[in-house]
Amino acid sequence: MSNPLIIETVPGTSYADITREFDAPVEALFRAHADPELFGQWIGPGEERTEITHWDFRTGGGYRFVQRDANGEYAFRGVFHTVRENQLIIQTFEYEGWPDEVSIDVIHFEALEGGRSRIADRSVFSSVEVLENMQSEGMERGMREGYDKLEKMLTGES
């Protein structure tokens, strides 16, 4: 059984607190965010295929990736404000299909006992309406399915 995804919001604010534990060490969890080969294997919902078109994983760097499914192509890009190994990523995020609507994620990585780990991500949107829109567009499903793939990848579960 997979670890649950917890999304907490405070009505009237434009941010969400997203928490997920993993049955894997924090170093492996962080590496799956740092290495484009690994990142492309789990990010996004369902069976979408991800192509990394730009990857410069460092403070001051940036990224872009494209996902494809039966309905079309979806591109995402952002910059890395802070990268601190095994601890913290602060990055911007934009879906190019909704230009200039940019969110920022502050993603903390924590080691837990027994070789387990936790991600705690505050995802900040530019307005209450944008967060509501993201929620109705299936943000929760995309994150849950992505993290479930990530957990399988990290634990070697097939």
Add this chain to the structure above:
Amino acid sequence: MSNPLIIETVPGTSYADITREFDAPVEALFRAHADPELFGQWIGPGEERTEITHWDFRTGGGYRFVQRDANGEYAFRGVFHTVRENQLIIQTFEYEGWPDEVSIDVIHFEALEGGRSRIADRSVFSSVEVLENMQSEGMERGMREGYDKLEKMLTGES
């Protein structure tokens, strides 16, 4: 008389809408944000002196600057998510004295009639408490004094 600075907030949210008009064309207004020589002359409150220690003004680039006054040194840094000439800057912002507390600014530049222009900036903080803290720490004064210096610089007023 200088143009007023308008800061609008909605109680309970973590963002502020900052508007300021300038008696100068939008191209000059934008250039004062793009050119580090010019930027260093107006950013920040009062008579603080600004040293630009990193400047890469483009989508995917970044910046860092240090301000000094009688009490000490204050460093700020961020990344440029989007730079669109004479129209838009989307950038992150961190005061290094408050590490990992990062805001994002979506700054629209608009041409007005009569060779005038307007900045409309949505400044998004990571929590309601952080915005309140910024307000009590004199955010409004810093912006007002900075923009007043900018207007003088653009209009050649001494």
